[in-house]
Amino acid sequence: MVELREMPPLRCTLLQAAAEVAATLGHALPAPLTATGTMLWLGPEEWLLLDEPGVPQGPASLVDVSDRYRGLVLHGAGAAEALNEGCPLDLADAAFPPSSCTRTLFGKAEIILWRPAANEWRILVGRSFAPYLLALLREVLDDLPPG
Amino acid sequence: MTRLVSGGRIDRTRPLRFSFDGRGYTGFAGDTLASALLANGVHLVGRSFKYHRPRGILSAGVEEPNALVEIDRGAGRREPNVRATVVPLVEGLVARSQNRWPSLRFDLAAVNGLASAILGAGFYYKTFLGPGRDAWHKRWEPLIRRMAGLGRAPEAPDPDRYANRYTHAEVLVVGAGPAGIAAALQAAASGGRVMLCDEQAEMGGSLLAEPVAWPQLAADLATLRANPRVTLLPRTTAFSYGLQNFVALTQVVEAAGGLRERLWQVRAGRVVLATGALERPIPFSGNDRPGVMLADAARHYARRWGVLPGRNVAALVAHDTGYAAAFALQDAGAAIATVLDMRATAPDDLLAEAAQRGIRVLPGHGIAATRGRQRITGLLAAPRGADGAPDATRATPIACDLLLMAGGWTPSVHLFSQARGQLRWDAGLDAFLPDAAREAVTCVGACAGEGLTPGLPVTQLAAGSARARKAFVDQQNDVTTRDIALAVQEGFRSIEHVKRYTTNGMATDQGKTSNMLGLAVVAGELGRSVPEVGLTTFRAPYTPISFGAFAGRHRGLLFDPIRSAPLHEWATQQGAVFEPVGQWQRARYFPQAGEDMHAAVTRECLAVRNAVGIFDASTLGKIEVTGPDAALFLERCYVNAWQKLGIGRCRYGLLLREDGFILDDGVVGRIAADRFHVTTTTGGAARVLHMLEDYRQTEFPELRVWLTSTTEHWGVIALQGPRARDVLAPLVEGLDWTAFPHMAVAECRVAGVAARLFRVSFSGELGFEVNIPASQAPAVWQALLHAGAAHGITPYGTEAMHVLRAEKGFIIVGQETDGTVTPDDAGLTWLIGKAKPDFIGKRSLSRPEMQRADRRQLVGLVPRDGTTLPDEGAQLIASAGSRVAEGHVTSAYRSAALGHPIALGLLASGRARLGETVLATSLTGPPIPLEVVAPVFLDPKGDRLRG
Structure with a gap:
């Protein structure tokens, strides 16, 4: 049984800076392709901050993108299979363990996929793509075998 | 009935009713449609593609070229060209x-059989290219279209759903025969993820015709099934092998909820191909009659499905396995009339067993002809002459x-070759x-030649x-040995050319039973060996794949993302008419009761x-452009000075692009010394x-x-018109209006x-353009509507926006530009920062060709008659009858x-031709005279937008 729900509105800031400058914001920087509870690694020198950003000591870019995304949560044992309907990555524990985070695709929508816990998957999707993604995911979940 | 009283893997306690051509029959659980038809004595199941010859069931698997039927599962679920041999x-x-x-029994088009001498190889090419060209369109094509073609495409939309699954496995095993199962067991023991797929509903492959192997088969499959890291996929065909072990499988699911098929896109660490081998048919006169069957297929029907496809059986063998089939049918109760062995001698042990079984064997024999209309009734056995042909x-x-045909075995190397x-x-x-692999792939079992023994070489066959x-040779496309010989005679040497000319192997069975034979005939005619002639390319898909499997869920509303702006819902409630702009749906206009588009757009523009x-x-x-060097970066990219x-x-x-042509445009605002708010066109954002x-x-x-994309973050509400400030001002806090010019x-x-408030005008x-976080856009929109009610605020759509900007001569990238328009062509030279050392495209603009005076330049166009609207895209010509487009x-x-139509256009030397008359071509009437004018129709000085 896989549960799909929408996340409450997000507060997020896109941070781009050299790692040593980013570190001055007071958050532990996540390793590449992972996320901490409040910071998602999106690329080299690029992170998404989920709480209030501090003031960087050095050149950095901080842009409020709170309304850029809508967040979805998939919960349950079959979630990885459901995600693999549209996401071509290997989502098994060995390849995508909990705390993994990446930019990828689901169907024809670009998403950020974050696995905070073994059975919990979070998706951030561009606001205008959310209706497409939700409709597609709902159809996928309808076709998952029960149990 | 030809069903045996016992034996086979069918469940005789579960009878299943079915119909074929409206007549009711009964089969059992475990049957295929083909085995159930044979069990009911039905051999005639279809008519051939070209000659409408009666055809039966040749095989027991995916290679079937003949037994193609239509399966009707109700409205929208009618499927043509289904091989009866693979339908559970x-x-x-x-x-x-x-x-x-x-x-089926009386087919008028079989008269074609008489015309088969005409409809030989290359018939279509010859008819199409020859002097009969007119006759082709008027007579031949309509006739052929009516007579030929397999099956009927369904008309209703397919109501079923099709799914996709990307997956990764350490080992993917294709084919669940003995070699595949062994490979899967071995792979599973090493601990990785293992997938085992097989095209049949039951796994086991050749073991399904070996009752002694069934207990072990069941045990092995149970072992695999119990392993959570093993995925067993029956009814799943690996049909395409791409780079880096990317293999596509199609699985028939047929779940109760409407999920019909699933496409698996597998990335495998290692692929094991255990795809087996296919038995070769034998070319002889009348080898396509119903009742002529591959020997091993007949053995499978008897052993696996408990069906005796014939009671009085003859066999034409070129390989030892033909004897095994004959013996198996005899064991099942059939009388074996004769075994004709095409070879001069047969192995002693087989001859001895045949003698012991009372089976007559005629070595060195072939078949001169067969008899029987809708099912074989007999044959003419004849000794083979020196050239191999039977001596009639x-x-x-x-x-x-x-009649059994045992022509030897062709390993299924399709997927290996695709790899x-x-x-x-x-x-x-x-x-x-x-031989040498480029991917991490291993071939095991019969597809690698393991366990195969030689028979009569195919050239001698x-x-x-x-x-x-x-x-x-090709029973599905009705290609005979004579057609292939004719092609060679007419000068075709390459096997690829012969294939295309004769269509041998080009049917939906992809030549599984015909390619090797066709090759052998060509080799014989050319006096070359088979490897000298070479193979045709193996292309995906291995077997026909439904369109549904490819489309997956990407159809209807999910075909492509439909992006909707924050105010989409409001616009929908207002009855807006939308238009697609890329993936976006944008409100085009807001018709009020009784308004057509023109009336609505006129009202919106005037408002x-x-x-x-x-x-x-x-x-x-x-795009938010930030950082200490943001201005310098923009300076280097855009033509402007920043x-x-x-x-x-x-x-x-x-x-611009590097080539100097316009790529995109948009207003850029400087929010801070190190922060710019850059806008792009809707379509150009990414x-x-x-x-x-x-x-x-x-x-x-x-x-x-x-750079940070903020397209989705900001909702943007444009307020345009002389009362815009009156509407907006009461709602704005924290702005010094005295320091807020255009x-x-x-x-x-x-x-x-x-908010980020821009004072800009595209009308x-x-x-003003009010940028607020997208989630807040509906509330702000409502507030503005409320505040604007007293001022006659009017929502307008993209069509009015287009008209308004055209009245001002503002270009739209992609409409006034087409990738060949320079800033000067568009009248935008004034934007270029003259003192700048460089920007993207600068060097290209200095090329002589880019500076020619006769380039097409943006102009305004007004109809001389004051009323006729030219077509967008119409060519501009200098005089009636001219064939030279000047823009x-x-x-x-x-x-x-x-009060009159206006147009923008690109016209050669346009700016030097103001006042001239040019003509716009029309698809529906005479060319339309237009006066060339400056492209700004309204308020050229811009007093209104500074108001």
Whole structure:
């Protein structure tokens, strides 16, 4: 049984800076392709901050993108299979363990996929793509075998 | 009934009713449609493609070229060209034969059989290219279209769903015969993820015809099933093998909820191909009659399905396995009339067993002809002459109701070959076998030649057959040995050319039973060896794949993302008419009761000109450019000068490609010394971001600048019109209106929401664009509507927006530009920062060709008669009858503000031709005379937007 729900509105800031400058914001920087509870690694020198950003000591870019995304949560044992309907990555524990985070695709929508816990998957999707993604995911979940 | 009383893997306690051509029959659980038809004595199941010859069931698997039927599962679920040999029988199955009229038993088109001498190889090419060209369109094509073609495409939409699954496995095993199962067991023991797929509903492959192996088979499958890291996929065909072990499988699911098929896209660490081998048919006259069957298929029908496909059986064998089939049928109760062995001698042990079983064996024999209309009734056995052809003068008639063909074995190397693996010709086994692999792939079992023994070489199998009458090589496309010989005679040497000319192997069975035979006939005619002639390319898909499997869920509303702006819901409630703009749906106009588009757009335009309009501009691309070097970065990319742009000011920016042509445009506002709010066109948002990011990373890595897409973050509401400020001002907090001229930007609050307010105009009127976080856009929109009610605020759509901007001569990238328009062509030279040392495209602009005076330049166009609207895209010509296009109309609208139609166009030397008359071609009437005017129709000085 896989549960799909929408996340409450997000507060997020896109941070781009050299790692040593980013570190001055007071958050532990996540390793590449992972996320901490409040910071998602999106690329080299690029992170998404989920709480209030501090003031960087050095050149950095901080842009409020709170309304850029809508967040979805998939919960349950079959979630990885459901995600693999549209996401071509290997989502098994060995390849995508909990705390993994990446930019990828689901169907024809670009998403950020974050696995905070073994059975919990979070998706951030561009606001205008959310209706497409939700409709597609709902159809996928309808076709998952029960149990 | 030809069903055996016992034996086989069918469940005799579970009878299933089905119908074929409207007649009811009964089969059992575990049957295929083919085995159930045979169990009911039905051999005639279809008519051939070209000649409408009666055809039966040749095989017991995917290679079946003949037994193609239509399966009807109700409205929208009618599927043509289904191989009866792979359809598991289910209760209530409805099947129909194809390609026959009025009935399967009496088919008028079989008269074609008389014309078969005309419809030989290359018939279509010859008819199409020859002097009969007119006759082709008028007579032949309509006739052929009526007569030929397999099956009927369904008309209703398919109501089923099709799924996709990307997956990764350490080992993917294709084929669940003995070799595949062994490989899967071995792989599973090593601990990785293992997938085992097989095209049949039951796994086991050749073991399913070996009852002694069944207990072990069941145990092995149970072992695999119990392993959570093993995925077993029956009814799943690996049909495509791509780079880096990317294998596509299609699985028939047929779940109760409507999920019909699933496409698996597998990335495998290692692939094990255990795809087996296919038995070769034998070319002889009348080898396509119902009741002529591959020997091993008959053995499977008897052993696996408990069906005796014939009671009086003859066999034509070129390989030892033919004897095993004959013996198995005898064991099942059939009488074996004769075994004709094409070889001069047969192995002693087989001869001894045949003698012991009382089976007559005639070595060195072939078949001169077969008898029987809708099922074989007999054959003419004849000794083979020196050239291999049967000597009809010494023929002996033999009666039979089933004729087995055992032509030897062709390993299924399709997938290995798709994986760019090299094949080598094994002269001993007389087969192409896998050689050097390019992927991490292993071939095991019969597809690697393991366990195969040599029989009569395929060239000798085909020897002399080119002189036979109606010796079919490709039964699905009705290609005979004579057709292939004719192609060679007519000069075709390459096997690829022969294939295309004769269509041998080009049917939906992809030549599984015909390619090797065709090759052998060509080799014989050319006097070359099989490897010298070479193989045709193996292309995906291995077996026909439904369109549904490819489309998956990407159909209907999910075909492509439909992006909707924050005010989409409101616009929908207002009855807006939408238009697609890329993936976006944008409100085109808001018709009121009784209004057509023209009336609505006229009303919306006049409201903007006379009062105030409100417009959802949220789809505009937005990029936040930040960092100490942000201005320098923009300076290097855009044509404009940016470094001196004041904070709180905006500029219309123009971006070129390296070739100097316009790529995109948009207003750029300076929010802070190190922060710019860049806008792009709706369609160009991603393109511009990618290009700028590319330059940032690869050309200017030394600059401290970053780009962030904010397209989705900001909702944008445009207020345009002389009353715009009156509507907006009461809702704005924190803005000094006295320091907010045209082309200014400020951060403030609008209706209580933190906003970036731009004073910009794309209409020529006093205008503002309110940027607020997208989630707040509906609330701010409502507040503005409320505040604007007293001022006659009017929502307008993209069509009015287009008209308004055209009246001002503002270009739309992609409408006035087409990738060949320079800034000067568009009249935008004034934007270029003259003192700048460089920008993207600058060097290209200095090329002589880019500076020619006769380039096509943006002009305005007004119909001389004051009423006729030219077509967008119409060519501009200098005089009636001229065939020289001097430009084209890029935009054309009826302008309510001006009272006549207006158009923009690109015209050679346009700016030097003001006042001249040019003509716009028309598809429906005479060319339309237009006066060339300056492209700004309204308020050329811009007083209104500074108001």
